[in-house]
Amino acid sequence: LELIEYHNTNMASVLKAGTLKNYFTTERYLNKFLIQKLKIKDIYLKQLNYRFIIDFERFLRNYSPSSKRKALGNNGVMKHLERFKKMIHFAIKLEWLVKNPFGQFQLKFDRYDRQYLSxxxxxxxxxxxxxxxxxxxxxxxxxxxxxxxxxxxxxxxxxxxxxxxxxxxxxxxxxxxxxxxxxxxxxxxxxxxxxxxxxxxxxxxxxxxxxxxxxxxxxxxxxxxxxxxxxxxxxxxxxxxxxxxxxxxxxxxxxxxxxxxxxxxxxxxxxxxxxYARVLEHKISEDILRVVILQVIVSIMVNNLLLLKHGKPIDLEMH
Incomplete structure (x- = not known):
């Protein structure tokens, strides 16, 4: 926890207020993890390893807030781990830590389309x-x-x-x-x-x-x-x-x-x-699909009108 306090104090003049607030939130989750799961109040940096990271990840995924706030989604979990990873890199730069516990861990964010108005x-x-x-x-x-x-x-x-x-x-x-x-x-x-x-x-x-x-x-x-x-x-x-x-x-x-x-x-x-460009490509693809479907419907309607004109059975199937 000394690392976290040192990091947040030194970064206070560098990070924006909103970003710093997020680091404090990550710190609170780490505190809860240490106390509730590991039954300790602090841990030596040399004790941090891959298992600590995956156990902390599991804790974040399963944590149920007592307030009305929702449980963390995947990207919320990844954001906390990303901030913790930055703190670990800070410790390595300070030569407080030799081995990186995040060395084998990969952050996996869900990709999602940005919501926008048509x-x-x-x-x-x-x-x-x-x-x-x-x-x-x-x-x-x-x-x-x-x-x-x-x-x-x-x-x-x-x-x-x-x-x-x-x-x-x-x-x-x-x-x-x-x-x-x-x-x-x-x-x-x-x-x-x-x-x-x-x-x-x-x-x-x-x-x-x-x-x-x-x-x-x-x-x-x-x-x-x-x-x-x-x-x-x-x-x-x-x-x-x-x-x-x-x-x-x-x-x-x-x-x-x-x-x-x-x-x-x-x-x-x-x-x-x-x-945003990917979102637009997805929208264009959907628009083109709608045009194709409309053309098929119009084609069937025209075909059926011609069949009616010649007194033949109507084709009700889409080809």
């Missing part, structure tokens, strides 16, 4: 007016993110000073991503600009430099579920879905090159952006 779903939310001020406000800021790709924390920290008129005479957002520290320059599309103008008066009235009024992330996601229900969209919509929608529906679907998408999202690696 063009029709996006229009549906845009064109729905909510009598509730809280829902209308959350809808507006969600749509703003759909057309800028900004994450919740980046929207929350957005100020009037980050809106700049470019050499093209259009307005741009100049910001730095909270997560990666990457500088991002995003052209403000007309729908996003309209939302800025809508809330500009409110910001000026309350004397706030913040551009848009946000509820907490938890409340925002809760209200988004209400919005999805009203719009009859059967997807688990969170604020982060807006960012995925920007990448997939607003940019890639309209032919924007993946390199440009990567820059607009503030990704440090192109491979991160390519996840």
């Amino acid at each position: 063009e029709r779903e996006l229009e549906l939310i845009e064109n729905t007016y909510f009598n509730s001020q809280r829902l209308e406000r959350v809808k507006d800021i969600f749509i703003f993110s759909c057309y800028t790709g900004l994450s919740y924390i980046d929207v929350k920290q957005l100020t009037v000073h980050q809106i700049v008129k470019g050499i093209d005479n259009n307005y741009w957002i100049y910001t730095k991503r909270e997560k990666t520290n990457e500088v991002v320059k995003i052209p403000i599309l007309p729908k996003a600009l309209a939302i800025i103008d809508k809330y500009k008066v409110l910001s000026e009235r309350i004397g706030s430099e913040m551009l848009l009024p946000l509820y907490s992330n938890q409340k925002t996601n809760c209200y988004l579920k209400e919005i999805a229900k009203v719009c009859k969209i059967h997807k688990n919509i969170t604020f982060h879905v807006a960012r995925h929608t920007f990448a997939t529906t607003v940019l890639l679907s309209n032919g924007v090159p993946i390199e440009t998408v990567s820059k607009l999202l503030g990704h440090t690696k192109l491979s991160t952006t390519q996840i």
